[in-house]
Amino acid sequence: MASHVASLRGWHTALARAEIASLLPSAVVNRLPARRLVLLDGDVSPEHMLEAVNCSSGCQALLTHAVLWSNEQPIDSLLEQMSDYIQTHTRTGSVAVRSWKHEGKMEGVSARELMRKIGGMLSEQGYQIDLEQPDHRLGMVLDAKAGIIACGWMIGTGDESDGISARRATDRPFFKPVSLDPRLARLAVNLASGPLQKGVTLDLMTGTGGFVLEAAVSGREAYGIDLDAEMIEGAQRNLDWAEQANRASLLLGDATRLLDVLPADAIHRISGFVLDPPYGRNSQGTLEPTALIRAVLESSHSVAGENAHFVLIVPIHPFGEHAEEALSEDAAVELLHGQWDELQACFEQTGWRLLGRWVEHVHASLGRLILHAAIVPRD
Numbered sequence: 001m002a003s004h005v006a007s008l009r010g011w012h013t014a015l016a017r018a019e020i021a022s023l024l025p026s027a028v029v030n031r032l033p034a035r036r037l038v039l040l041d042g043d044v045s046p047e048h049m050l051e052a053v054n055c056s057s058g059c060q061a062l063l064t065h066a067v068l069w070s071n072e073q074p075i076d077s078l079l080e081q082m083s084d085y086i087q088t089h090t091r092t093g094s095v096a097v098r099s100w101k102h103e104g105k106m107e108g109v110s111a112r113e114l115m116r117k118i119g120g121m122l123s124e125q126g127y128q129i130d131l132e133q134p135d136h137r138l139g140m141v142l143d144a145k146a147g148i149i150a151c152g153w154m155i156g157t158g159d160e161s162d163g164i165s166a167r168r169a170t171d172r173p174f175f176k177p178v179s180l181d182p183r184l185a186r187l188a189v190n191l192a193s194g195p196l197q198k199g200v201t202l203d204l205m206t207g208t209g210g211f212v213l214e215a216a217v218s219g220r221e222a223y224g225i226d227l228d229a230e231m232i233e234g235a236q237r238n239l240d241w242a243e244q245a246n247r248a249s250l251l252l253g254d255a256t257r258l259l260d261v262l263p264a265d266a267i268h269r270i271s272g273f274v275l276d277p278p279y280g281r282n283s284q285g286t287l288e289p290t291a292l293i294r295a296v297l298e299s300s301h302s303v304a305g306e307n308a309h310f311v312l313i314v315p316i317h318p319f320g321e322h323a324e325e326a327l328s329e330d331a332a333v334e335l336l337h338g339q340w341d342e343l344q345a346c347f348e349q350t351g352w353r354l355l356g357r358w359v360e361h362v363h364a365s366l367g368r369l370i371l372h373a374a375i376v377p378r379d
């Protein structure tokens with residue numbers, strides 16, 4: 001059976017690949033020569049795919065059981081395969097064809113002409129074409145750099161813009177320079193929390209509510225904790241503004257003492273921990289940055305549910321542009337505060353296994369390291 005194809009947005013494709021793998025854990029994610037296309041194999045239901053695309057930050061659309069064409073083949077072979085596809089994968093209701101490009105314009109191929117021909121095949125099969133509000137869209141993505149076209153019934157919009165970037169942190173009633181970009185916040189929540197029904201998301205140091213807001217908007221039950229009453233009050237205003245107060249609860253308290261802060265019914269139900277710690281000395285003023293992270297990892301382990309994951313974002317010295325890949329195990333990064341070896345040891349010694357590391361460019365003098373870890377159960 002043909003694989004599904006995920007079409008990724010251009011921002012940080014390495015993180016977007018990890019995000020879709022986390023949202024669809026039963027899928028096997030395989031790379032294609034195209035940077036922004038991946039194959040999804042395995043037993044994934046259409047309902048889970050829809051949910052994953054709707055809440056993802058980095059996935060434009062999924063093309064189900066997609067036909068793949070490469071420019072080593074004549075273009076007619078794509079049309080022949082699409083003719084079979086349309087007969088085999090039928091839909092009920094009106095349809096439209098939609099196409100979008102990755103990496104510029106594909107030489108010698110007219111997307112318009114292909115759409116016209118595929119639209120003709122659909123009409124011949126008796127489908128009503130409705131360009132405004134079709135029940136189903138047949139998507140076609142052309143990747144000029146890899147010379148690949150993927151085609152299939154779409155799940156998701158295929159839009160380059162995710163709607164998240166339109167909801168800027170500066171638009172919220174309570175904004176501070178520390179507020180996370182919603183796009184990164186959503187991606188981190190998805191990476192840590194996985195599928196929506198998996199469990200509760202905990203934003204350990206919520207500040208203006210960057211993660212807790214994205215967790216709630218994406219449909220998750222969530223908690224946010226902060227030591228600072230001003231932050232809790234402001235984050236609550238942001239939640240009210242986003243009409244998410246029913247999904248998320250904010251708690252004044254110390255993330256290094258979670259058993260004292262969380263309500264009893266949340267303990268051992270937390271599946272996704274997200275942490276964006278203070279840049280310099282923390283507001284307690286007692287722990288150095290690495291010691292604070294260690295204490296939070298330790299405390300998180302004690303309240304975590306089964307198979308919980310942890311995502312940590314820390315500032316680093318600039319690392320160039322976004323890496324296209326996760327960092328290799330031996331790649332050196334220079335943290336703004338503390339040493340990488342010490343931070344790595346914190347994860348290992350508190351019962352968390354590192355799964356991946358990515359870097360993001362912020363500006364000339366700042367980068368971010370994004371760490372993803374999974375819980376190691378204790379005996």
Ligand SMILES: C[S@@+](CC[C@H](N)C(=O)[O-])C[C@H]1O[C@@H](n2cnc3c(N)ncnc32)[C@H](O)[C@@H]1O
Pocket residue numbers: 178179180204205206207208209210211225226227228231253254255256276277278279282283284
């Ligand atoms: C970098 S900010 C978080 C920004 C947040 N991600 C946002 O989008 O606004 C770090 C937050 O950690 C809080 N904090 C520091 N130490 C803490 C602790 N031990 N427990 C809970 N919160 C703490 C600070 O009050 C601050 O609001």
